[in-house]
Amino acid sequence: MPDLKRVATSVKENVAYVNQVLPVKKSFDLVQRDMVIGGREASFFFVDGFTKDESMLKIMDSFFGVKEEDMPDSATGFSRECIPYVEVDTISEFDQVFRNILSGVTCLFIDGYEACLAIDCRTYPARSVEEPDKDKSLRGSRDGFVETIVFNTALMRRRIRDPHLTMEMMDIGESSRTDVALCYMSDRVDQELLENVKNRLQSIQVDDLRMNQQSLAECLFKRKWFNPLPKFKFTERPDTAAACLLEGKVVIMVDNSPSALILPTSILDMIEEANDYYFPTMTGIYLKLSRGLITFLTVFLTPVFLLFMQNLNWLPEVFAFVAIKDTVNIPLVFQLLILEVAIDGLRLAALNTPSMLSTPLSVIAGIVMGEFSVQSGWFNTEVMVYMAFVAVANYTQPNFELGYALKFMRLLLLILTALFNWMGFLAGCIIVVCLICFNKTLSGRNYLNIKLN
Template sequence: MPEKKKVTASREESTEYLNKVLPVQDSFDIIQRDMMIGGRVASFYFIDGFTKDESMLKIMDSMFKVTEEDMPADATAFARECIPYVEVDIIGDFDQVLRNILSGVTCLFIEGYEACIAIDCRTYPARSVEEPDKDKSLRGSRDGFVETIVFNTALMRRRIRDPHLTMQMLEVGDSSRTDVAICYMKDRVDTELLNTVMTRIKSIKTDDLRMNQQSLAECLYKRKWFNPFPKFKFTERPDTAAACLLEGKVVILVDNSPSAMILPTSILDMIEEANDYYFPTLTGIYLKVSRALITIMTVFLTPLFLLFMQNLNWLPDAFAFVAVKDMVNIPLIFQLLILEIAIDGLRLAALNTPSMLSTPLSVIAGLVMGEFSVKSGWFNSEVMLYMAFVAVANYTQPNFELGYALKFMRLLLLVLTALFNWIGFAAGCIIIVCSICFNKTLSGRNYLNIKLN
């Protein structure tokens, strides 16, 4: 980082220092513009593409009308009397000057003024606030977070017109200097949790947040590799984030990331979605219960099927039809594991397939893998049916990380059941329960909202 240096009254000295630190000559988008204002030499520094041209033209037009006799004595008076704009600041430290220039603020140096005038008329390239693809709502709002942090805070401020709504801006990363906003309701937030979050963010020592929000999450809480359950809840919906704020939770926004991080969280928060709140109470409860049951089935359906196939005498007569009747060419455990990997392969292929080809290719893949893999003797039809249910049921889970955590638990159950029969199944169930009960989050509580030491 450049050394801290105070801005002097010499414009020439200031521009010489900035041109030495900033690659003005080498970078086409860092622009220095020299002109005369009130009979004094002045220099503008700004980033091309981050400045509102119309606003700057009006500001410059008013500056050109200032005569030499009307020039104020200092930068503060000049900003107050000669700049008809709202967001104007006076900076006396070059470290702050560099930070402002590189984040898009226009900085003005005028000969004789012992300070820099920062004019915040920046604009960032941004997409429209359209509804996120992953977390859709049938009756809710159709807007979603974008990559610009100021737009995201405005979307929440629009929903909560309460003076207690506080949004503090911090910077993380020595090189990236990524903006991080901590949002909370001052009269409802858990003070202990808020202090913990603020202390941890301020104490982060890293060069940059390469992956934005994910990098911040890893810096905030070092997860244990053997517990795949997520520590944070993420949402791309501003209405969900606003509802969490009103519940007393903390929402963290990271610039360049179109989602919000919500703290604290529990297993019930993870399986919630916006549709639960946009319907009548009875319908919302039904949706929650059905989603919870389907989530449980995605973990235990195939391991239970494998367990009963290994112990056919346990199978009640009423469920005798579920037994595998075709000849088993490949052991059931290998069929299940191969299909688990194949489903992920199809998901990755669909993700990277152009949208115009995704539908026909998905149909072809479904026909080939479904029909001909059974006829060829690789897989049994019963195994294909249960794995198809698991693949489709995974999409009822709104949280992507939780879906994969449950998948890893299912694979663990399958392997233990295949190796140790019912003892392995029981041990796997105990491991799953312990993974949930002892999954400590940033708030110091587990998934069941119980305080852990």
């Protein structure tokens, strides 16, 4: 519940209440600094590590020059006449005071003023603005989002110098009070979508956003467990986010998260990337078509191969060479399922392998999984070839969640085909089409950008 207690005129009463609520005496990083300004008692409260020492030294030096007869009658007058700094605000409720202190803002209480002076001279620890590892492009800018929301909004504001660019800030989470920025172009955005997103954000009742952006996404849209398709598009590139804003979409930034959440989205948005726009039109179209074809093959290549191996009489003579020649002890469907799990195991191992060992371990894994597994009689050569293509083709997807959604669809097709032959394959295809057509996003449209009732 918000703290509705108001700031008193007595600095001793205010300081006592702050010390009662915040563990100033126990936490080493919560600092209280007492001083005299213009003959009046005053106290600073701030978080050590968030405050710019150079700025605070200059501000405090100016305070020592304020004489008693020069003290204004109100906190607003003091902020206008005696604080030589840009970002200064007056706060009258302790709920906002505590929120500002814990966010890194320096709060000043002066005896006789029925308000707190919030001086925003904070600085957050942040890494450098560099190109993200996932969303790389051969051309274009090399900057990327970081974990500080102010830097991220500045990267988009630098690209769009339009008065219609609006960035609304709000905080979500009773304990975490995580900063969330809602960004949109007021003259281009779908107003119905914007109001829907605003209402959902304002109605979120949650203790904290412990996983930052993912926690917010789960609060915004309760996904159905049986539909693995992602509801949102994520990007770590500010140029991509700026382009989406100019297309009339809504971008949501979450503090401590180095990516932007983009609404609305469709299957076509999911499979596109920055390289599609940094090359000539013909090249961009070719890249989109090739990525779409590869996406299709990642889902249907191995299930179709399994279907034809179960019905060799359906196989045209021109494709007779794809038939399995060698006989192994493990049925074909189990070979495919084992390799699906093994590929994920190698991927997880690569994430947790130290960089200095990644190359030799990759060579060992390639030899063991490739040549030795075939010679030992576990897998057929054809199965290894097709699964190698699927494993590599998954990395053509810029969206990580979509890659796993396609994987689950492929597993569903494999299992149904193995159990019910062509009827199972047909049923699996119908299920895949239904998942795409009836996957409702936050905008009320499906993955094909068709309005759903």
